[in-house]
Amino acid sequence: MATTLIKNGRIVTAVDDYTADILIEGGRVETIGKSIAPGPGAEVHDAGGLLVMPGGVDVHTHLDWEFGPSRTVDTFGTGTKAAAFGGTTTVIDFCNQTAGKSPLLGLEDWHTRRVSACVDVGAHMIMLDVNEQSLIDMKTLIDKEGVTSFKLFTAYPGVLMVDDGALFKALRVAGSNGAMTCIHAENGPVIQVLVQEAVAQGRRAPKYHATTRPSILEGEATHRVIRLAELAAAPIYIVHLSASEALAAVTEARDRGISIHAETCPHYLFLTAEEYERPGFEGAKYVMTPPLRDHNHQKELWRGLKTDDLQVVSTDHCPFCFNEQPYGLKLSKRQGLDDFSKIPNGAPGLETRLPLVFDGAVRNHGMSLNRFVELTSTAPAKLFGLFPRKGTIAVGSDADIVVFDPKEQWTIRAAEHHSRVDYSLFEGRAVTGRVKKVFLRGQCIVDGQTWSGREGMGEFLSRGESGKI
Numbered sequence: 001m002a003t004t005l006i007k008n009g010r011i012v013t014a015v016d017d018y019t020a021d022i023l024i025e026g027g028r029v030e031t032i033g034k035s036i037a038p039g040p041g042a043e044v045h046d047a048g049g050l051l052v053m054p055g056g057v058d059v060h061t062h063l064d065w066e067f068g069p070s071r072t073v074d075t076f077g078t079g080t081k082a083a084a085f086g087g088t089t090t091v092i093d094f095c096n097q098t099a100g101k102s103p104l105l106g107l108e109d110w111h112t113r114r115v116s117a118c119v120d121v122g123a124h125m126i127m128l129d130v131n132e133q134s135l136i137d138m139k140t141l142i143d144k145e146g147v148t149s150f151k152l153f154t155a156y157p158g159v160l161m162v163d164d165g166a167l168f169k170a171l172r173v174a175g176s177n178g179a180m181t182c183i184h185a186e187n188g189p190v191i192q193v194l195v196q197e198a199v200a201q202g203r204r205a206p207k208y209h210a211t212t213r214p215s216i217l218e219g220e221a222t223h224r225v226i227r228l229a230e231l232a233a234a235p236i237y238i239v240h241l242s243a244s245e246a247l248a249a250v251t252e253a254r255d256r257g258i259s260i261h262a263e264t265c266p267h268y269l270f271l272t273a274e275e276y277e278r279p280g281f282e283g284a285k286y287v288m289t290p291p292l293r294d295h296n297h298q299k300e301l302w303r304g305l306k307t308d309d310l311q312v313v314s315t316d317h318c319p320f321c322f323n324e325q326p327y328g329l330k331l332s333k334r335q336g337l338d339d340f341s342k343i344p345n346g347a348p349g350l351e352t353r354l355p356l357v358f359d360g361a362v363r364n365h366g367m368s369l370n371r372f373v374e375l376t377s378t379a380p381a382k383l384f385g386l387f388p389r390k391g392t393i394a395v396g397s398d399a400d401i402v403v404f405d406p407k408e409q410w411t412i413r414a415a416e417h418h419s420r421v422d423y424s425l426f427e428g429r430a431v432t433g434r435v436k437k438v439f440l441r442g443q444c445i446v447d448g449q450t451w452s453g454r455e456g457m458g459e460f461l462s463r464g465e466s467g468k469i
Contacts, residue, residue: 012370052393053377080458086355090120090121090461093122094124096128149384155184186290210273219249239262246262267347284336288347318347353376412428440453
């Protein structure tokens, strides 16, 4: 494997900020120092005037994922190529247990699809059928397969939801075996009532997706699962937190010393429910779960990032095309053209996470560069058993490195993205800060708009204990 030298960059980690050179050997950081001389045949990259940061770690994606009658449009190849151009070099993706079958089969199926990945990938397991055998299988996944996190839903009755008893059983097994439980926290049965009433009354436009999933039901479910986790003495991770009521429950529990962690997503930080008022079917682009909230909730999310009640910014990249062609109705929002309840819930975001958060948080909210790296790389790596291999720049760590220009101004355009999805939530948004080069285990795979990676080069990440930071 070639020797690579990155010179003169401003190296920023979650705790450090200094100028130095980085020598990479065998895919790992070999030496960090001043004025390192390149050896014979070394590939040299000058990062003068640029930030050099650990590759982004996105712990919430749904690639090539079956969701009821729908399927996400990005393959592992296309989705992780988009991730790479956005400065993300590690993805932890969700695989499914099929109801009535072993979760081990779900992982086996996921492995057949993830082989096209362009960056390194780990797996969470979505549990749908919690019984005596599947609880045993959870231990096998933890001990033998390196899958140390599980996801359970309190939403989507009849599709993904489990009851509180099943959730409690899974929490105990995960917590006593070094794993963490990720929870989609909304009150599914009550939402189902609201959705059925809205449809029956002819309120079928995309905007009713938001009104039938009120924030109080996210807050209620978050409070409930925290109490169950407290009883089970198990760490939990609230995914895609959007509501102030949910954040209040997380904050209160953390103040009491409960092992709870939470993430939010760029769309909740930068967009509001006003997007649902777009004409015609355009609001369907913003149908994700939970829905976008108003500015008051947004204000609380920024507070949570500042006070560390929110530890991670992930994408929940769950892409469905807006148009039916060229990939077909199964992969399109058009399934719900006449009924919001049939619009596949999810939106893209892998390629824009780092520049959006840099522009919005560092430039416009005064966030430190160290905190930016912590939220987008270091904390997720620590929480999900990947640190210090991932999430930092240190001797011995994987040489997953992003060279970033903090001053370049550009405009987000879906037409320039590398995902298969045909729109961006942030179309036309001007941002400052852009990924210039990306290294995966020392190999430069992105250089400006030049792609030097390949499908299949991503490695599977067998992870250690999750739930600690």
